[in-house]
Amino acid sequence: MKKILIVSGHPDLNDSFANKTILEETKHLLPEAEFAYLDKLYPDFHIDVKAEQERLLRADIIVLQYPLFWYSAPSLLHRWVEQTFTHGFSHGSTGDKLKGKQIVLSFTSGAPEDMYRYDGPQHYPIDDFLPAYKQMADLCGLQWCGYIYSGGLSYASRHDEAELARMKAKAVRHAHLLVEKLKGMA
Ligand SMILES: Cc1cc2nc3c(=O)[nH]c(=O)nc-3n(C[C@H](O)[C@H](O)[C@H](O)COP(=O)(O)O)c2cc1C
Incomplete structure (x- = not known):
């Protein structure tokens, strides 16, 4: 069984749904x-x-779990990558410690999925926001294994009971899809 590491990059899980x-x-x-x-x-x-x-060394599969903040990962997760993925460790001529491990992104957005298209209000499909992560994986010899993404999980909807129930079901489904994917890799 492969060892799975899930890194939560939410800046405050007490304030997360x-x-x-x-x-x-x-x-x-x-x-x-x-x-x-x-x-x-x-x-x-x-x-x-x-x-x-x-x-990271203990893990075979690395999952980055985060809410989309300004079309990217929150600064806390970005800082974790900046500080931890160092030259000589993850990349560079002698930096091969992540080589062969697998990486999966798991993220949520406030805007619904169908807003992320060229002719929609977000102007780009969600895949168009991921090249930096794909290239980071490539530079570090990590195997890019794609992502699980759920949209329409807005902070603004938290005071509406029906919306809360919808978001809860969607977040639970997200977790099941993620675990299914990870079990398929392990
Ligand atoms: C600072 C900040 C930036 C955000 N940027 C985006 C964004 O670029 N695109 C988007 O669809 N939602 C954006 N959102 C909404 C969050 O992605 C959404 O609230 C989050 O996925 C919900 O997860 P949570 O309940 O775990 O906090 C942003 C929210 C915050 C607070």
Whole structure:
């Protein structure tokens, strides 16, 4: 069985609905996976590089779980990558520690999926926001294994009971799709 690491990049899971639900359901379905909650570990953004590199070394499959913030990952997750994926570790002529591992993105957005198209209000399909992650994987010798994405999980809908129920069902479904994908890889 491959070792799965799930890195949560939400900046505050106490203030999350979708990512919190996805993480709870994924943990329930996949208790053997390792979970790293960056908001709990690094509320001050001071990443323990050695601990995080060791965490990466233990994993065969790395999942980045996050809400889309300004069409990218939240700054906390981005900082984790900046600090942890160092020259000589993940890339560079001697940096081969991530080589052969697999990477999966798992993310949510406020705007619904059908807004992410060339003729829609978000102007680009969601895939068009991912080349930087794909190239990061390639540079580090990580195998790009795609993503699980759910849209329409808006902060603004949290006070509407019917919307909350819809978002809950969608987040739970997201977790099931993610686990199904991971089990297919493991
Ligand atoms: C700072 C910030 C930036 C955001 N940027 C986007 C965005 O670029 N596109 C989008 O569809 N939603 C965006 N959203 C909405 C979040 O993606 C959405 O609220 C989140 O996926 C819901 O997950 P949560 O309940 O776990 O917080 C943004 C929200 C915040 C707070």
